[in-house]
Amino acid sequence: MAEVKLLTFVCNWCSYGGADQAGGLKIEYPSGVRLVKVMCSGRVDPQLILQGFRKGADGVLVLGCHPGDCHYKSGNYSAQKRMLLLEPLLAQFGIESDRFQLNWVSAGEGERFGKVVNEMYNKVAALGPLKLTDSAVKEETA
């Protein structure tokens, strides 16, 4: 399988802690998984996701707190609503739906973190590197 980059947004309270726990448990995952921390998954603007694809991500994963467990009460629900709107938009840019996912990982779920990123990475790797057509990039940046 091809070497790909999976940009993974993690929230400060749950999924970042899940990633730390995966580290503590030495759960291996591909080095192409790259994390960016935000305070809450609710901060993840669709623009940031598109920016990720434009800057070289072959897949984007957003990991928030489980529904009902958001540190900020409802930020993850806002994220969920927003991502539902983003998904059909990605297709218009020629980005396959398997290249994007919103999921939940708690701070105590190191193993789940490993499972979610490995599965997502394998999905994206199976699709291979993302080839954004110039026009798609231009259209988006215009």
Place this chain on the structure above:
Amino acid sequence: MTDKVGVFLCKCSDNIAARVDIEQLSAELKLEEDVAFVKSHELLCAGHGQEFFEEALKNSDISRVVVAACSPKDHESTFQKCMNHVGKNKFLMQMANIREQCTWVTSENDNAYAKAKALTRAAIRRVKLHEQLVEKEIDCHTEVVVIGGGIAGVESALLASGDGRKVTILEKSPSLGGMVTKLEEAAPNMECAPCMVSPRLSLIDENDNINVITNCDIEEIAGYLGNFEIKVKKRARMVDADACIGCDECIQACPVEVSSAYDYGMSSRKAVDVLFPGCFPNCAVVDTSVCLKTTGGECNACVEACPMEAMDFSQTDEIEVLRCGAVILSTGAEQFDPVELSQYAFDANALENDIYTYSQFARLTSNHGPTGGSVVKQNGEAPKRIAFVHCVGREQLGYCSGSCCEAAFGLGLAAMSGDETTSVVHFVSDVMCGGELGSMLLERVNQKNRTRTVDSDAMWSKVMSGLGSGVQEITQPSFMVRVDNINEVSVTTDNGVSAVRYSVAGKSYGIAADMVVLVTGTQPSKTSTELMRMLDLAATRGGFAAADHPILRPASSSLDGVFLAGSVMGGKNISESIISAKASAGGALSKLVPGRKLSLKSIVAYADEELCSACELCVQVCPYSAAKIDVNRNISVINEVLCQGCGTCVATCPSGAVTARHFTDAQLDAEISEVLHG
């Protein structure tokens, strides 16, 4: 001052260095245009590591720093403190997590190296765009206002005033004390309720730091932690509270008798009265809606009777505005009204037929209740069998209130302290009466019941025959009957004797009882609901004030600075109410310290006046009600005291008007670009 970045690489003994060649990484990063220096250390978090870090920055013109090491969850605060020690802004330090996210989870060394480099470079690009955030402090009020003067409000006020802090209690009714004053013996240990409450009210009286305003309504309440404003309407009492000594002369003289709401219509009171004997403040109050003098009639009886010349009919309602730093909401709850359900025969004739709610029944056990503490029927006779029907309203409310079982078992026990022939049967489904004290209470009710023998005279037989087939006559009753479906238990009544129908193991039964007590669930009070609306507090599914976090922050509301005490959060027994009251007082005390300013979070959002179009989307998504539209300027203003920095408003704003400090679009863009590179 250079704009270049000082980079520290931690080897974390071998945790990082075994997988990533730190010397090579250091050499490569040194070549970066933005980098002033790269220094590596065996263990940067250790004492000698921190000294090394501070030494390298002390007297240097470096202001921006990257630490590539472990998770910031482990040591961000360590290096932020070091930044402070050497006079640098702590927000100009960014960590790259090259241990948990890299060397510990990556199998190939080459890959780990490439990733460590990318993460460190991303941190360098990011920190270049960091702002020197200031940790702001603002003035705040440290006074506490307690709304609701029941046992929860009283206890929170006593604790909150302990260190000399000014506390005001606002109470709707003319006296403090609340629901507990209506009880004689409080479950689970059947302790004398007035004996517990009276000394607490005396402490309030003696405490110069506690200001009590009774007989008042809240007209407006708004604000946030450190800065609340409350507009209170003090209803005219028509009695000079300083002059009144609570001697009852006015009450004796008053010719107007009306039904007592305190006794749930089971007794009468006068137009001028005290709420209950020994109330606090011990001062009469005129009900201006029924008083002859205030309703246009001619009467001066109380004025003439008062030996203290305390009656003052020139009083009018007054408005007072209070300012405080924290609010403790202890406005309690109400009981479900069984009048809505026809199955319990709780109609206009219910009292006549000796069918009571358990709140009413509690008054029969009280020494200052309508029967002077004797549990007797309306005809004055002692009851032979009292049937307690539990879970009334549970299906309609949609939840178990959690506190009624215990109270009902307590009342059942109190009811058997009089006549030796009285027995008690509880119809239950789930029994919520746990813990050591709860279990002991159940044992006591059961034991007491075993000594009773039911008298099966003609009256019972008549009821039994009226019930038809399948009717069971209990001669030696178990005190508790676990029925198939508590919602299907029904009550019919005939000639002063009621029949309770139920089924057990699929078979229908019925028993006769000459007193029926409906154990009603707890629902949000109208006062609580109205205050929650004014403060925009989050509610539970049942409409009670919701805890900010049901497990971690059970006494904090969704609005910082508003704490919750007692059954405003849902049914609670007395000790649970007091625990939450003390937790609330503790929350208020620790957040607001006299002489100290309120420290604000630095990582918060702000809206740009020029770009904002007041579309209100940020207002809708903010989980903390921090975003509000300033109607005069027609822009959104994010309150930096309330904002918790989640950034949801930033992602929502269609005009890009909102910025999250420390997580700006530019900072995240820079990090995203670099983290994907290499």
